[in-house]
Amino acid sequence: MFPRVPVTLALQxxxxxxxxxxxxNHLDPEQSDEAAEFIAxxxxxxxxxxxxxxxxxxIGEYWTDPATDLPAITTPEGTAWAAVPQxxxxxxxxSQVILRDRQVWIRTSDGTLYLAPEDGSGLTWGYRGTGPTxxxxxxxxxxxxxxxxxxxSLDRQALPQHPRRPRVE
Numbered sequence: 001m002f003p004r005v006p007v008t009l010a011l012q013x014x015x016x017x018x019x020x021x022x023x024x025n026h027l028d029p030e031q032s033d034e035a036a037e038f039i040a041x042x043x044x045x046x047x048x049x050x051x052x053x054x055x056x057x058x059i060g061e062y063w064t065d066p067a068t069d070l071p072a073i074t075t076p077e078g079t080a081w082a083a084v085p086q087x088x089x090x091x092x093x094x095s096q097v098i099l100r101d102r103q104v105w106i107r108t109s110d111g112t113l114y115l116a117p118e119d120g121s122g123l124t125w126g127y128r129g130t131g132p133t134x135x136x137x138x139x140x141x142x143x144x145x146x147x148x149x150x151x152x153s154l155d156r157q158a159l160p161q162h163p164r165r166p167r168v169e
Contacts (some may be wrong), residue, residue, distance in 0.1 A: 021070050021083035022119040024054060024148060029080070031101040037113055038105075039080050041065065042072050054081060067112055084115045086150045093143045104135060108146060117142075117150035 029036035045064035051071040055115035063072040092106045098105035104116035123135040134151040141148035
């Protein structure tokens with residue numbers, strides 16, 4: 001078994017910028033057809049160093065996503081969690097964006113379904129804030145380059161710059 005400390009440090013240092021995934025996401029096949037499709041694609045696996053990110057859960061089985069090579073687990077109760085990539089390994093362009101059950105899914109033109117890349121800060125919609133802003137920026141990036149990196153929460157150059165209003169005196 002791999003030591004936990006290096007994986008934990010990689011995820012904590014600079015938000016895990018140089019790690020292949022940002023954070024684990026809960027997958028509920030009863031709430032989302034996409035989650036069910038994604039879970040059905042998972043393959044049984046031996047624990048890897050990357051799987052150490054799941055150490056805070058009681059793990060029933062280890063899995064891997066063959067499309068991204070990222071780890072996933074199920075708990076003894078059957079709850080599924082999967083690591084979210086910071087980049088997609090896709091070869092074909094973005095075809096569909098699916099917003100369901102607090103998750104953003106990306107489908108490419110070859111039909112492959114992915115969790116949208118994120119750095120662990122979350123992608124959200126339905127309100128004004130940084131989550132929807134990051135989602136909009138990410139989708140723009142993915143339209144230009146399907147392998148574009150996740151929008152980092154500290155990536156000031158990616159965030160829109162609002163002109164300052166002139167002072168009225």
